[in-house]
Amino acid sequence: MYQFTYGGKNGETFQLAEAKDLVVVRTEGDLPLDELTLSTQSRDVVPSLLPIAAFPEANVTVYRAIAAGEKSATAMRNAARRCLAKEDGVRFAGRALKDPVTGSIVVYTENIYLQFKPDLPKTACEAIIKKYKLTVKEDLGITPNSYFIGTPAGTGLGVFELAQKLLALPEVEACHPELVRERNFKFVHPMQWHLRETQVNGVTISQHANVEAAWALSRGAGTTIAILDDGVDTSHPEFEGKVVAPRDTVTNSDDAKPKHPSERHGTACAGVACASGKGKASGVAPDAKLMPIRLGSIGSISEAKAFKWAADNGADIISCSWGPEDGAWWNNKDPLHTRHARLPDSAKAAIDYAVEKGRGGKGCVITWAAGNGNEDVKFDEYASYPKVVAVAACNDTGRRSVYSDFGEAVWCCFPSNDFFEPKLNPTRPKTPGIWTTDRTGKHGYNGGGINAEHLVGDRDGQYTATFGGTSSSCPGVAGTVALMLAANPALTWEQVKTILRNSCDRIDEVQGAYGANGHSPLYGYGRLNAEKAVQNALAAGQPKSDAPAFKVNGLAHFNKTANAPLANDVAIGPPTAGERLLGLQVSLEPFHPDLHVSCKLMVKNMGETAAATNGAVAKTVNKRRSVVGISISLSGSLASDFSVKYAVKLKGKAAWVAAKDGDWAGSGDAKKGATVEGVRVWIPAI
Secondary structure (H helix, E strand, C coil): CEEEEECCCCCEEEEEEEEEEEEEEEECCCCCHHHCCCCHHHHHHHHHEEEEEEEHHHCEEEEEECCECCECHHHHHHHHHHHHCCCCCEEEEEEEEECCCCCCEEEEEEEEEEEECCCCCHHHHHHHHHHCCCEEEEECCCCCCEEEEECCCCCCCHHHHHHHHHHCCCCEEEEEEEEEECCEECCCCCCCCCCCCEEECCEEECCCCCHHHHCCCCCCCCCEEEEEECCCCCCCHHHCCCECCCEECCCCECCCCCCCCCCCHHHHHHHHHHCECCCCCECCCCCCEEEEEECCCECCHHHHHHHHHHHHCCCCEEEECEECCCCCCCCCCCHHHHCCECCCHHHHHHHHHHHHHHHHHCCCEEEEECCCCCCEHHHECCCCCCCCEEEEEECCCCCECCCCCECCCEEEEEECCCCCECCCECCCCCCCCEEEECCCCCCCCCCCCHHHECCCECCCCCEEEEECHHHHHHHHHHHHHHHHHHHCCCCCHHHHHHHHHCCEECCCCCCCCCCCCCCECCCECCEECHHHHHHHHHHHCCCHHHCCCCEEEEEEEECCCCCEEECCCCCECCCCCCCCEEEEEEEEECCECCEEEEEEEEECCCEECCCEECCCEEECCCCCCCEEEEEEEEECCCHHHCCCEEEEEECCCCCCEEEECCCCEECCCCCCCCCEEEEEEECCCC
């Protein structure tokens, strides 16, 4: 077993096992092994090697050795290592490792991420590096003393022991080998129904994110979205004149275009976020700039370099539609569903850098695809990291896409594709997916041709109609954030995240399982409404003297009528005779980070409930109990400029009983009072 530690000295230590039937081969160029000029001995071995994983940015392929005759798979693996290592076109032929629980393949390099304590002098860092005969490949700069280190040639698997030895030094905060896993894109499978109500194949689709309406307020001008992915076809007509600071953190060049036939994912993501709309596709933020950044596989040091490049070169938003390997969404017994995919210290430090240093200290907003495994996102430390926005997928009928990950870490959802699976999703999707830009030519999702028109894209092969997964949802939210920051550039990343929470429409109320805080494990705080998000961003930027006219909305929950919409200064209840109030949700429109509304209820013989703020539910746990009073109050720096009023209809009383600003309407005493049958809330104009 080989050990490594994520999280520094007090972090968690993991083990990897040698895969005795696997061999890792790195070639000199981008030619596959079977196209190299090989010796007779190697040619005899190659037919027994089955490719099972690829890391094209590093020209690395992992092969499984197949037993041949009396030779076992391990014997064939060893023979392949010996003979291939002698070939001129092969740089490396070595052992592969695997997760002992899930069997996932892990490729190690002879490189290390080394992070010293921030106050350690550079000279002391250099002395330790020299003592252990290490080489600085890059001073990463994501913390004051973080380095990408090369170990002596031939270190091999000794890199694990060396990293643990360095981690034990008092001067070192974090250290681990560069461990690479296959990056799993959050892609599953007019047509831009996610932007506005439209018709596809004669069917009206209305489950959109209200993007077109938001364009009347903002189109994203003056903002930059970084797409961290497998490269972007920057010559695509939809990106003409909008590409800034392109970067390939694998080759350390400024050419962010795809380098291998399989690289097409980033082009589609970029289109969802910010395609210009000059041709046949518009992004959510058509006037935003695009910063394409090509990065390597999960765990590679290029991850860290990509976030730093984005932050240092003016990115406002960073969109990540990739992550660790998902379990099969249709197989609830797949062990990958509960495998804990850890966030390497190198990647964590780089994300922290972007959030703390980006946008002049206001922080880059990072959106992340929740995942496509129909599993709890908590097991993915990338998407569930609190400093990012985890985005789930909802479909063209306003429900969860069957593959979309779920859990407490999901912040919001955005429209994407779906699949028909009778046991999990009995409703057939109305659309093939999301229409967006495609890598031009035969290597795109859509190869073009007359048969492609309207089925998989366009006949020129520049657009695809079948993009989807949380891969598509994530850049949709990134584009919405660009609209918000164009409207109000002063927002911090934390304010943006809060505004997103308060700019969602609750969908699928029955199955959504929204909690008392307004959060659903399936949809987060709901499906993002782009127009509402921009309105709220604008409101947050207005000075107190120009504060907007606020209105109250929400829901009143009764014992028979579960959800009665609550509108400003409109009396609700009782919806039918004999009903009584059980719960109350109140929120303000537009949302403003400096003004909050809270409500609480007085329950007979039980006392008052906890205060519920900004759309959360205040309710009685025991539905047999009667609510005898309500109290609503404002808080925040704008609270002194406004007043909230409310009234209740009490059982047996003709007149409504009114109160304001935190006083009790009805009874404030749990031992007495009449049952509340109706409610009315409003904020008077100033």
